[in-house]
Amino acid sequence: MGAVSRPVRRSDEDSRDADLVRRIRAGDRGAVDGLYERFRRPAFALARRILADDVLAEDVLQDVFVTVWRDPGAFDRSRGSVASWVLTMVHHKAVDAVRREESHRRRQARAEEDLARSVPTATRDVQDEVLSRGVSQRVRTALGGLPAVQREALTLAYYGGYTQREVAALTGAPLGTVKTRMLAGMRRLRQELGERAGGRSAGGAVDGTAPVDGPGR
Amino acid sequence: MSPARGPRGADHEHFDELAVGWALHALEPEDEALFSRHLPDCSRCARTVAETSEVMAALAADLPPAEPSDDLHERIRAAVEQTEQVRRPAPPAVGPITQPDDGHLPRRPGGTDSGRPGLAPPWRPTRIRRDGWRGRTPQALMAAVAAVVVGLGVWNVVLSTSRQQAEETAAEQQHIVQALLTPGKATIAPLSSNGHRVATVVVRDGQIQVVTSGLEVNDEASTTYVVWGTSEAAPVPLGVFDVVRPRLDLRTVGSDHTGLDDFSGYAISLEKGRKAPAKPTDIVANGQVTS
DSSP states (O other): OOOOSOOHHHHHHHHHHHHHHHHHHTTOTHHHHHHHHHHHHHHHHHHHHHHSOHHHHHHHHHHHHHHHHHOGGGOOGGGOOHHHHHHHHHHHHHHHHHHHHSOHHHHHHHHHHHHHHTSOGGGSOHHHHHHSOHHHHHHHHHHHTSOHHHHHHHHHHHTTOOOHHHHHHHHTOOHHHHHHHHHHHHHHHHHHHGGGGTOSOOSSTTSTTOOTTOOOO | OOSSOSOOGGGGHHHHHHHHHHHTTOOOHHHHHHHHHHGGGOHHHHHHHHHHHHHHHHHGGGSOOOOOOHHHHHHHHHHHHTOOOOOSSOSOOOSOOSSOOOOOOOOOTTOSOOOOOSOOOOOOOOOOOOSSSTTTSOHHHHHHHHHHHHHHHHHTTOOOOOHHHHHHHHHHHHHHHHHHTOSSOOEEEEEEETTEEEEEEEEETTEEEEEESSOOOOOTTTEEEEEEEESSSOOEEEEEEOOOOSSOEEEEEBOOOSOTTOOSEEEEEEEESSSOOSSOSOEEEEEEOOO
16 A cells, blocks of 8 residues: 655655654654654644634643653554544544533533534635635645535534534434435545655545545455 | 445445444434444445545635644643653553543544544454463463453454454454463453453452453543452552553552452442542443453
């Protein structure tokens, strides 16, 4: 499952990240600083977006980086990049926290806002677009290119931390439809984002090149 | 095992959808239970989870840049300083550890189980050496070991296809079994919850060990598990411990209580706060001494 035609810079970053994890495995506490420097901004941005609370978001970051230190063996390079490992952990822990912290009522109230935020990012402030970095722009374009219902389902789950059933309730669609939309949306995003989001894995269900009867185990 | 395994044409579309939902941490409990049984045997789904996770990481770049406060870095440094690493393979963790394991298992809605991006080790049964200790081991310890082996089934839901991690997991299991087989007199009490074995208390040499195999991971910030000694009198709190992984684990419970093996039974409660109360609030498992 080799990565095909991945930009050099990206893979450089990947191997630097992987080196940091190797050092952490060897018991080098300083390497946690390196990983923190590298991921603190996207990690914090994500946790804060999900939790809408800076203090809780920082707690999630602390939990994540200490977990990385405590058990770096959980990282398996054959399964993806360090970035996806760290940011997925941030996502899951933030979602767990939001489900613990938020009362049902508050979540309902916030749902409106979350729905509004799932409108195509291209219609947002133009200056915002100009200021955004290249990568970010690419992600926005990819998200903006999704059919509205797919974007809505994915953004509610990813940024909002809603379960599939909650997404179904919020969008007035049957649960089965929501599941289908999430898969279709992911496939499309992966296609759009290409190698940027390619990681090392290929041949799964969101990879367009995968024959459904591809090699299983 | 799940009836539908591996990529099988259109039948598999359902699992493709669940794989995306799993990676997004958005599955309903019943779907999560279903998928967690399917995933260990399906390399296609393992890849789907990995691919989805990569896309999710890229989506984090769509957010307005944000900078955490300066003292967060200091707090993390201090926490790292005080945290021991998990050794893989390693003797079973002893005493409370401050962070939860990130094994990816079914969680209850709003539960405390936390993020691990589909990277937890797969499960392989450990073959226990049949020679050597047989005949020297008390019946009750054999029962505890049997409980461990039965408990191994719980591990079956962990994912990933990494051989290295499979070996490490197997080694971990071996350590638990070996720790239990340490010669000596021991008091054993299997504890059940609604008829299911969820833990085994082993008391020996003035120390309590708990083999957990189904207790939910507790929120270590605000809750703790408490081991109680039960008899005809009121239950006595013996010590506290955390469940840091939903799969099988061996926890050593710190206790300054003497006469730990003076009880006819043991119980485990889940308590708010980090200290044992005078009386158990919510008994989650109990059982009688069998030896």
